[in-house]
Amino acid sequence: MKIENLEKTIDHRVILKDINLTFYQGEITGLIGQNGSGKTTFFRTLSGHYELDTGKIMIDQEDIQKNKLLKQKIFYIDEQYNFLSGYTLNKLLVFYQNAYASFNKEKYLTLTKKNNLNPNLKYRSMSKGMQGLYKMILAICSNAEYLLLDEPLDGLDFIVKKNVLGLLLDAVSENSRSIIISSHNLNELESIIDRALILKSNQIQLDYHLETLREHARKIQMVFKTKKVPQVVKENSRLLHFQGRVVTAIFEHYTEELKALIQAEQPVLFEELPLTLEDVFEANLTHEEMNNSLQGEMV
Template sequence: MTVKNLNKQIDRQAILEHIGFSVSAGEIVGLIGRNGTGKTTLFRTIANHYAKDSGIVSINGINIDEQPKSYQEIFYLDTQHLFIAGLTPKQIAAYYRLFFEQFDTEKYFALLKKHQLAPDLKFQRFSKGMQALISVITAFSSNASYILLDEPFDGLDIIIKKQVMRLVLNEVSTHQRGIIISSHNLPELEDIIDHVLILKNQTLVRDYYLERIRETSRKFQMVFRKKEVPAVIKENCRIIQVQGRVIIGIFEDLTEELQQEILQLEPALFEEMPITLEDLFAANLTKDSDYVLFDK
């Protein structure tokens, strides 16, 4: 699935601008950004719950607006406007069979039984964790090629969370589905995604493949003698945290020449650390005003 130059306004306010990315079959993509950056709006627009103002969503090179039946290849269950709250799982299956010709009823009820989810109990009477499981089961039973999951782990206990993750990983490995997951729980997201999209100021500011970024970027904690951030650090490092006089930041291209220039400042500490998904989030969303050096 490819998204090109997607734009969306709500009440004449730009929510999404020039969004572009691709998701391959069998790939799990993480969508991250601060609250209110448009993650849910992006999902709704891709799935045609919102009409896009401009741009193209295509699957295998086919513009799905020109072949609307292709929307069956995208599944998004909008948990914030949950019209299915008064339905039972059995009724939910009947509803989605109307829109997804390939909906796998046998698989749906088998998964409900496996996870001990009563098919005749109204959705709103299930716990939050059980609702999340039903939503994910519904998504994968649709047999859509691309699944959009909006905060699927939010508020779940550890047992349910592991069950949801197993479902996700099984679908990707067994059926080669492309999955986009938005989540605030970055450590858990990091364990399962292949690459990450970072949304900021209505647009995507980064599209990282995690293995590639770990090969090219390096994270350091540093302490300098003067009570200021050296110019060479400001120009070449994305600062993600300041603790007293300790600066923690990411260098996306730390050449031998740059490293020598830093070492010539005789830092009291210049130590490499492992990079995490939270680091990439902070590196792209932290502003200069978010940090200042203090004497300990």
């Protein structure tokens, strides 16, 4: 799936602008952003729940606005406006079979039976955990190539969450699907995603492949003799914390040459710490504010 110059305005307010991305099959992508950053709008626009203002969404080099059948390749359930609650699982099965020509009924029946989901049960009478599990079963069995999952693990207990994650990972390994998933729990997200997108100020500000990030990035805690942070640190890092003389920073392109330049400043403490996705997210949110604070400290 290729997204070109996507923009979306709601009530005269720009929500998304200049979005250019490609999603690849066999890849799990995490969409990360603060509340109100536009994650749900992004999902609604990709799935066709919202019309595009400008831009294109292409699947197999075809514009989905021109070939509506391509929307069967995208699965999305809107958490706020979903229609599921009043229907039994039997009726929902019929609906999704009609909506997705490649719906795998046999797998659906196997999974719902395995998880003790009564077909005569109404969706709204199920616990939140069972609803989450059922939505994942629908997503998997739709056979859609692109699964858009907005906070699918939110509020699930440990056992249900484990089942949901198992279904998710099986779907990728068996069918080479592309999964785009948002979650507030970045530690949880980090354990399953291949790639992280950071949505900020209406745009995708950063696009990380986690394998590359782990290979090249480092989180370093440093203490210098004065409160002045060396220019080489400020120019090559995203500052995470700055308190007294203790500086914690993320270096996204860390090399032995850069390490030698920092150590030439004779830090009192120079220690590498474990780097997490949460660190990267926090550093990118606070980077500008931290730099402004540092300018005040150094004057």
